Every structure is written in C-alpha cells, then in structure tokens.
Amino acid sequence: MADTPTEDTMANVAVQRIIDDIVSGQLEPCAKLRIESLKEQYGMGASPLREALSRLTTLGFVTNESHRGFRVAPMSQADLEDITLNRRMVEREALLRSLTRDDDEWEVGVVAAYTRLERTVERLRTGQGADGADLERAHKQFHTAIVAHCGSPRLLGLHDTLYDQAQRYRRLMMRGIQDLDEFLDHHTALLKALLGGDADTAVHALTEHLNLTLTSVYPKP
Amino acid sequence: MADTPTEDTMANVAVQRIIDDIVSGQLEPCAKLRIESLKEQYGMGASPLREALSRLTTLGFVTNESHRGFRVAPMSQADLEDITLNRRMVEREALLRSLTRDDDEWEVGVVAAYTRLERTVERLRTGQGADGADLERAHKQFHTAIVAHCGSPRLLGLHDTLYDQAQRYRRLMMRGIQDLDEFLDHHTALLKALLGGDADTAVHALTEHLNLTLTSVYPKP
DNA sequence: AAAATCCAGATTTTCGACAAAATCGCCTTG
DNA sequence: CAAGGCGATTTTGTCGAAAATCTGGATTTT
Secondary structure (H helix, E strand, C coil): CCCCCCCCCHHHHHHHHHHHHHHCCCCCCCCEECHHHHHHHHCCCHHHHHHHHHHHHHHCCEEECCCCCEEECCCCHHHHHHHHHHHHHHHHHHHHHHHHCCCHHHHHHHHHHHHHHHHHHHHHHCCCCCCHHHHHHHHHHHHHHHHCCCCCHHHHHHHHHHHHHHHHHHCCCCCCCCHHHHHHHHHHHHHHHHHCCCHHHHHHHHHHHHHHHHHHHCCCC | CCCCCCCCCHHHHHHHHHHHHHHCCCCCCCCEECHHHHHHHHCCCHHHHHHHHHHHHHHCCEEECCCCCEEECCCCHHHHHHHHHHHHHHHHHHHHHHHHCCCHHHHHHHHHHHHHHHHHHHHHHCCCCCCHHHHHHHHHHHHHHHHCCCCCHHHHHHHHHHHHHHHHHHCCCCCCCCHHHHHHHHHHHHHHHHHCCCHHHHHHHHHHHHHHHHHHHCCCC
C-alpha cells in the first residue's frame, strides 16, 4: 500500500526534493542542473524534472536563460538583502492580520510550535535522537505558526518560499552547537514580544528577528 | 528574419499568451485547460504547453489538482480582496523605496508614462487608432513606472503578477467610454499626489487608488 | 430509493527516442 | 591576440505510447 505513493505527481515530488537540496546546500549556488544528471540522481524521467525546474525558476530557486539550461540560483549579499526586505514586509503584514483577528487559535498554535522548538533544541543538546533536519523543521513550523492565521493565501505562499530562500543563507551561520543557546534565546524573546499584547512591539521584534540572518551572514561595515 | 523569432522559447511565449487570454477573459474562470485543445489553439506541442501551465500554476493564474488537470483560476470576492491587500503592501513598499532613493529618473519615468497614458486616452476618445489593448498597455506602464526604481527584483516581480491578476477583475468595470473621464481623472490626481513631495500623501493616494478596483467590482454593503 | 461497488472509456502523467536549433569549446586564421 | 569557423554537446520541442488515475454511469447492495 505504501509502496509507491503516487497521490502526488513525480513533478511535485521533484520540486520539493530539489528545493531541499538547494536549501541544504547539496546543490551549490550556480551549479549547472543538467536534466541527464538529475534523471539519475532523482530516479525519474526528463518530463517531470523539466516541469519541476520550470516551476522552481518562477519561485526563484533556479535561473534559466533561454537556451542555456538551468542553474541553481546564485547567492549574494544583494539577494539576501532583497529576501530580507520582502520577508519583513510580508511577515509584518501577516502578523498584524493574525493579531487583529484576535483568533484564539493563533496564540495556541504559536505557543505549541515554540514548545516543539524548545524540546527539539533540548534533545539536540543532550544528543538524544534529533538532528539538524528536525531542528530546521521545528524552526520553520514556529515561523509558519506566527503568520498562519493571517487569512491570506498569497501571504502564506510568499512566507513559505521566502523562508526557504532565507534558510539557504541562515545555514551558513548555524554550524555549531554553541550557537544553540543564542538561537533559543532569540526565539524565546521573540515569543514573549509576540504574546505581550502590543502589536507594535510584536512587529518590531519580528522584523528585527528577520534582520538577524542578514546581519550575521553579512555583518555591517 | 522576423519569421519565427526563436530568441524566446515556445514555453515562454505560451506563458505570456495564456496570461493574456486569461486576463482578457478569453479563457474564462474555471475553464478546463486540456492540453489537446491548447495544442490546436496555440499551435505548439504538448511539452511547452505543459511547462507553461505548470509555471502559471505557481504564479496563481491556473489551478492544478493532482491528477485532475489544469483549470483557469477561479474568481471571487475573497480572491480580489487578497490580491488587493497584497498589492497595497507591495506597492507601498516599492513606492517608498523609489521615493527615498531620490532618483531623478523615477520622476521622469512616471511623468513620461502618465503622458503616454493621457495621449492614449485622448486618441481613444477621438477614435483615432487606439484600442482597449493600447490603453491597457499604457495603464500597466504607468503603474510599473511608479514602482520601477524600488531596487528590489522580487517587489517588481510581485507587482507584475499582482497587476495582471487585478486586471482580470478591473476589466469587469471598465466597459464603456463614459468611464474614460473618470479613469483619467483618477490617474491625474494620483500623479499629483505622487509628485507632491510628501511620502505619506503619495502612499495614501496609491493605496486608495488600488482599492478602487475592489470597491467598484464588489461595492461595500 | 439511497448508498456502495464496479467497470470501461477518457484524461493525466510519464517515458523514451528522435529531430531541430542554439550554445560551447577548440581550432585555425588573419 | 582577436575574430571567425566548425564539430560536438546541450537544450528545446515533437511524437507516439504506456502506466496510473479519474469520470460517469450501470449494477448491486442496504
């Protein structure tokens, strides 16, 4: 039954897997994405792969000049700055909408996601069955919970792709266990500001939090 | 030479043409997009069409459930509200960035685009060689000029697709010549607010302008 | 009669081989 | 050393067919 779960199309699976490989750095920036190679690597035909790369191009993970094939999108300070300004804009809007809806579920979801994040950090620190991927999943879930109740499908979509695009940079600065304390502290402070009841404080804390990726990967001169 | 300009791929051409047909209403909301039919309609094979539909799905012009094929995205008040809130957010941000850069070129571009728009309206009114498509092109150029110098590739991309998505609704309210006067007046007032030198005034005028599509297609209760 | 099941035809998705067009690398030439 | 030519490679698109899935209606069951 769980043999070849084709409930999703291969093209959809390819999109997810390639995003993961780009974000995790397995596919390096500017790396050539030759269909022939990918066919082996992902074990599928050319059609779904072409479709996947095509979609990834409009999502911004891949570049594609007319008859020059596909490449992993390059990384640069300018790009991270663009990602960050867009994230600040999107999450500010989404957070305000989540707050003014005074949806009970919102606070529940945020606290639950924070708790999961806290537990994952703890398990990672004590070395009991939790890897970087688990932490990354919990982190994304927390940030998604913050905007989840904004009510706008487009804001949610933007949040998702921008998060992944930022994650590709954030990975560069989160490589040691020693950063774990600081990592959790930042999110604890963010949670406090979010639940404090003052919208301006919440928004400010969130946008500053998003700036952290930028300022730690490319420190101010 | 101008026989079959292959400088662009067929898939790219297909994306543009299908967007045009969706925005102009030739492809109605929720209409089934069968590849077999489109092959005839656009005179190309299945591969570039699949690729185009796939990309249009991530852009939001087309929907696509797993093994149920492609459809033109449906229209609804909720959708236009979502489009509008995203436009207000994006254009506010892009306008502020264009303004604070105090780029000489920005004002030049905006005024030039406005002049073109004005001339097109005039030619349309006097019936001398200008059709709805010309007006629409000039209108899009004007709105694009307003955000053109924001410096953010992502904001520009969002502006472009959101504009087209809004245009599908705006078309519903612009069907008579009698609306032309009001149309131009709105844009004249907007131009004045943009060039007035006060950022808050400019942003307010622009966001209210964007609201017009929403309030005229779905009047407040 | 309403609900569940089943079946055949149509559609979507994927595959693989091939052809046309464009690009790339390398070589020669001026 | 720059410019141009040429073959090999790669990308893009075509075509036909196979595998998986959906659709709609008929049949059976409750």
